[in-house]
Amino acid sequence: MLRLLCVVAHPDDESGCFGGILSKYSEAGVDCAVISLTAGERATNRGGLVEDNLLKARRRMEFSDACRYLGASRSEVWNYRDGLLDREDFHQVVGQLVRYLRQFRPQVVATFGTDGFVTAHPDHGMAGLFTAAAFQWAGRANRWPEQLKDGLAPWQPDKLYQVTAEFSLKERPPISLSPVTARVNIDKYVDRKNEAFALHKTQLPLLPIFKHAQEQAGTCELFHLSATRKVTEPKLETDLFEGVEE
Numbered sequence: 001m002l003r004l005l006c007v008v009a010h011p012d013d014e015s016g017c018f019g020g021i022l023s024k025y026s027e028a029g030v031d032c033a034v035i036s037l038t039a040g041e042r043a044t045n046r047g048g049l050v051e052d053n054l055l056k057a058r059r060r061m062e063f064s065d066a067c068r069y070l071g072a073s074r075s076e077v078w079n080y081r082d083g084l085l086d087r088e089d090f091h092q093v094v095g096q097l098v099r100y101l102r103q104f105r106p107q108v109v110a111t112f113g114t115d116g117f118v119t120a121h122p123d124h125g126m127a128g129l130f131t132a133a134a135f136q137w138a139g140r141a142n143r144w145p146e147q148l149k150d151g152l153a154p155w156q157p158d159k160l161y162q163v164t165a166e167f168s169l170k171e172r173p174p175i176s177l178s179p180v181t182a183r184v185n186i187d188k189y190v191d192r193k194n195e196a197f198a199l200h201k202t203q204l205p206l207l208p209i210f211k212h213a214q215e216q217a218g219t220c221e222l223f224h225l226s227a228t229r230k231v232t233e234p235k236l237e238t239d240l241f242e243g244v245e246e
Contacts, residue, residue: 013124
């Protein structure tokens with residue numbers, strides 16, 4: 001079975017940045033999983049919840065609902081600190097991602113680039129750094145060999161993609177986006193992206209901003225192919241699973 005893993009920093013990232021491919025590929029029979037490294041407890045929009053632990057619980061539920069709506073078969077929110085991913089233990093985070101890759105065994109992994117995407121959020125960039133390292137190391141028996149004693153085996157995904165764009169947000173810090181190497185048509189799924197984002201009820205004040213950004217993005221989600229298991233010639237793709245075998 002074909003499998004796709006998306007790694008994000010916060011609940012709602014999955015809808016805003018990857019909702020199109022999650023909808024498209026899950027509908028096509030791909031087994032889709034999503035990991036959010038934080039519960040987004042330091043968000044400005046809090047749905048009236050003052051205490052961080054209450055907001056974390058609410059955002060976990062919203063994330064689960066949105067992922068299910070997008071067709072993901074599994075979703076997890078981890079416990080790293082929102083807004084502080086650059087202060088977390090790099091070895092620990094990457095090791096946890098390596099274990100997940102070896103368990104789920106996806107052929108395609110999608111995440112952020114080090115640019116932090118159009119919001120320039122540092123957590124987004126760190127999610128990309130952690131995932132890039134895990135992508136490279138999950139297939140090496142000399143990295144976290146103790147996991148192999150638990151019955152796991154090394155696993156090297158075929159492709160690593162970083163979400164990118166052809167526009168920036170003036171109110172955000174400057175960014176240097178990766179060039180587009182894949183344009184995935186999501187025209188059929190734009191409404192589903194919006195509806196999934198709206199399930200993050202604590203974040204509803206951001207919905208108009210999200211819809212405006214989606215209008216600028218058009219009917220495609222854009223990605224940069226940053227690493228491959230097999231050496232390939234660069235070309236413009238329309239399918240993240242192009243050349244991938246089950």
